[in-house]
Amino acid sequence: MYHPTTRVLAVLELLQTHGRLSGAEMAGRLGVDGRTLRRYIVMLEQIGIPITTERGRHGGYALMPGFKLPPMMFTDDEALALSLGLLAARSLGLAEAAPAVASAQAKLGRIMPDGLRQRVDAIDATVRLDLRSATQPGGAQDGATQDNAALTALSLAAKSRRRVHLRYRAGDADSERDVDTYGLVYYSGYWYAVGHCHLRGGIRTFRLDRVLQVAPAEGGYVVPPGFDALAHLRQSVATLPRRFAARILLKTDLASAGRAFIDTFGLFEQTADGVLLHNQSDELGWLARQLAAAPFEFTVLEPDSLRVELRTVAERLVRAASLR
Numbered sequence: 001m002y003h004p005t006t007r008v009l010a011v012l013e014l015l016q017t018h019g020r021l022s023g024a025e026m027a028g029r030l031g032v033d034g035r036t037l038r039r040y041i042v043m044l045e046q047i048g049i050p051i052t053t054e055r056g057r058h059g060g061y062a063l064m065p066g067f068k069l070p071p072m073m074f075t076d077d078e079a080l081a082l083s084l085g086l087l088a089a090r091s092l093g094l095a096e097a098a099p100a101v102a103s104a105q106a107k108l109g110r111i112m113p114d115g116l117r118q119r120v121d122a123i124d125a126t127v128r129l130d131l132r133s134a135t136q137p138g139g140a141q142d143g144a145t146q147d148n149a150a151l152t153a154l155s156l157a158a159k160s161r162r163r164v165h166l167r168y169r170a171g172d173a174d175s176e177r178d179v180d181t182y183g184l185v186y187y188s189g190y191w192y193a194v195g196h197c198h199l200r201g202g203i204r205t206f207r208l209d210r211v212l213q214v215a216p217a218e219g220g221y222v223v224p225p226g227f228d229a230l231a232h233l234r235q236s237v238a239t240l241p242r243r244f245a246a247r248i249l250l251k252t253d254l255a256s257a258g259r260a261f262i263d264t265f266g267l268f269e270q271t272a273d274g275v276l277l278h279n280q281s282d283e284l285g286w287l288a289r290q291l292a293a294a295p296f297e298f299t300v301l302e303p304d305s306l307r308v309e310l311r312t313v314a315e316r317l318v319r320a321a322s323l324r
Contacts, residue, residue, distance in 0.1 A: 007030055007032065007040060008040045008043050008044060010030060011026065011030065011037070011040045011041065011044060012044060012049065014026055014029060014030075015051070015061060015062065015063050016063065019062060019063075020060050020061070020062040021060055021061060021062075022059065022060040022061075023037055023038075023059070023060060023061065025060075026060075026061065041053070041061060049063070049067075050063065050064035050067050051063060051064065052064055074112070074116065076116065076119065076148070076152070077148055079108075079112065079116050079119065079120050080119070080120075080123065080148050080151070080152065082108065082120075083108075083120040083123040083124060084123065084127070084129075086101050086104055086105055086124075087123065087124060087127060087129060088129055088131065089101050091128075091129045091131055105124070108120065109121075118156070119152055119155070119156060121159070122152075122155040122156045122158070122159040122160075123151075123152075123155050125155075125158075125159045126154075126155045126158040126159050126181075126183050126184055127151075127155060127183070127184045127185070127186070128183060128184070128185045128186070128228075128229055128230040129185075129186045130185065130186060130187045130188070130230055130234075130263075149214070150193075150208045150211040150214055151184065151191060151208060153214040154181050154184055154193050154208075154211075154214060155184055157181050157214075157216075158181040158182065158183055158184065158193075158195075161180075161220045161221055161222070161223070162216065162217075162220060163178055163179070163180055163216075163217040163218065163219040163220065163221060164178070164179055164181060164214050164215065164216060164217050165177070165178050165179075165214075165215045165216070165217040166178075166179050166206065166211060166212075166213070166214060167211070167212040167213040168206060168210055168211055168212065169210045169212055170210060174212065175199065176199075177197055177198060177199035177200075178197075178198040178199070178217045178219075179193070179195050179196065179197055179198065179204075179206070180195045180196040180198075180221040180223075181193050181194075181195040182194050182195040182196070182203075182223050182224075182227050182229055183195075183223075183227070183228075183229030183230075184208075184229065185229050185230050185233050187230070187233055187234075187237075188237075190207055190208075190209070191207070191208035191209070192205050192206065192207055192208065192229075192233055193205070193206045193208060193211070194206075194229040194232055194233060196221065203232065205232075205233055205236055234263045234264055235267070237264040238263070238264045238265065238266050238267055238280070239266075239267060239278075239280065240280060241280060242280040242281055242282045243281070243282045243283075244280070244281045244282070244284055244287075244303060244305075244306075245278075245279070245280055245302075245303075246266075246277075246278075246279040246280075246281065246284075246287060246300070246302060246303060246306055247276065247277065247278055247279075247300075247301040247302050248276075248277045248279065248291065248298050248299065248300050248301060248306075249271075249273060249274050249275070249276055249277075249298060249299045249301060250268075250274050250275040250276075250277055250294070250296060250298045251274045251296050251297040251298060251299075252274060252275055252296040253270070253275065254268055254270050254275055256295075256296065257275045257277070260293075260294050260295060260296070261290065261294075265277070265279065265290070266278050266279035266280065277298075284303075284305055284306050284309045285309050285312070285313075287306060287309070288306060288309035288310045288312070288313045289313055291310065292310065292313045292314070292317070
């Protein structure tokens with residue numbers, strides 16, 4: 001059901017878009033009768049919108065020539081989309097984009113109501129976007145939250161350091177818990193909240209499409225110094241127990257290892273002999289192919305079955321190289 005204010009704004013949008021419309025056409029587009037339309041016109045005039053009215057068979061309504069509204073009037077969802085778009089532009093790391101992003105944010109801040117501006121500021125301060133994982137093959141694309149309410153509520157709570165009470169669904173089980181939200185992350189097609197879970201007594205990650213309800217809770221909190229929600233999520237994914245655990249000594253340095261593999265490939269540890277990679281994989285053949293593409297030498301410490309997979313990859317490459 002439409003709120004009357006929404007219909008009044010719809011009248012204004014029609015006048016801006018079409019310039020001039022008959023009363024019958026406007027009433028038909030809005031699904032109201034002529035008397036209701038005239039009441040909406042009066043409401044617009046009362047807030048200072050100059051509208052010309054011509055009666056008669058060919059009459060209609062139009063904005064006063066030369067009148068222009070302030071350029072931006074946003075719904076909550078539109079403001080959320082804009083703030084995420086600006087955040088994504090800044091996340092690309094282009095030096096040329098930074099001044100434009102800052103300028104656009106300042107302009108938005110000047111025209112938005114206080115409540116809406118606070119929500120936009122909270123998104124900017126607490127959300128991290130991993131744009132690289134969104135384009136990786138196999139990344140999920142269907143995990144976007146169906147309701148922006150959870151993202152908005154948790155970002156506001158994270159910015160103001162206010163504890164929240166979550167109703168959360170994992171699998172077929174629902175649970176309730178108090179959470180201190182440290183930050184929010186878009187990663188590999190899904191939105192996540194990262195923070196301290198008072199039910200489990202430690203830092204946990206929550207997918208927003210599984211959040212059923214967010215409510216205020218008693219208490220505030222302090223985020224651990226230097227905590228990075230995106231880095232924590234990447235490490236959690238990289239160390240998630242899988243079918244095979246592997247250790248590989250990479251004959252390179254940490255920076256080169258980081259450039260050669262995706263962030264969730266595993267944990268990299270600098271040693272005197274090189275970089276020790278701790279990896280969890282469900283398929284050793286996939287791991288062997290990734291290692292074969294590395295631009296440096298390496299030694300498999302465990303498991304032995306990974307060496308078998310590497311020989312299979314090597315034999316295939318030798319056959320391909322020998323074909324004429």
